[in-house]
Amino acid sequence: MHSTWKDAYKIGIEEIDQTHEHLFALFNEFVELCGKRAPLQTLLSRFHTLISYVEVHFAEEEQIMQDRGYEDFADHKDIHSHLICDAKEVAKDLARAEDSDDMLPYIHCLQSLIIEHILRQDRQITAH
Template structure:
């Protein structure tokens, strides 16, 4: 059963980015499923590697579009992305040092970050990109 459900309210009105956001929702569901089946032998890195890699690709794509279209809030938006990357790296570094990392905490952080980032930050570029002919 889908736990993270895409709603049209989340749309940023840019098909490429909406498709990527939808994929991230699907991947969050997959992480949730893995957490429910967690047997204790897996690492945070192994459980989250797919969504972390895809998220980094998505952020890079989003930043390229912002630069290409001269998005005026690019620097602020990129800072939000950089903060996410640093936080994810902190989790991975902590685990690499042999410290316990709670998979549920990581997944909840990613979920909360994604939902609030789309609703509060990504939505700001919607009208700008549309005015530049990107949809």
């Protein structure tokens, strides 16, 4: 699944929008590498880079929410923690994969969860 970034996904906070756009690019690069049958070790290390990027993004986003006094901060932070747990579970599955095709369903699932989070909860940060 190649997901094209659209301006409609912007929430109106520049730092957040830029990292979201970069996150789309990282997922797409990863899916392309799977399609090119890159070595499993390369894919795994790219995936760990992707998770680290997501973790840094979540921390930055949480700081921005706190600075703005966002009232649903605690629930949003909880959702971030769950997404990171999901991503770490995917990393475990990937470490057991024998073929890059095995990785795609997990990656697509995680990609959908994160995109959905951006479109639903992140959007709420500026909706008030």
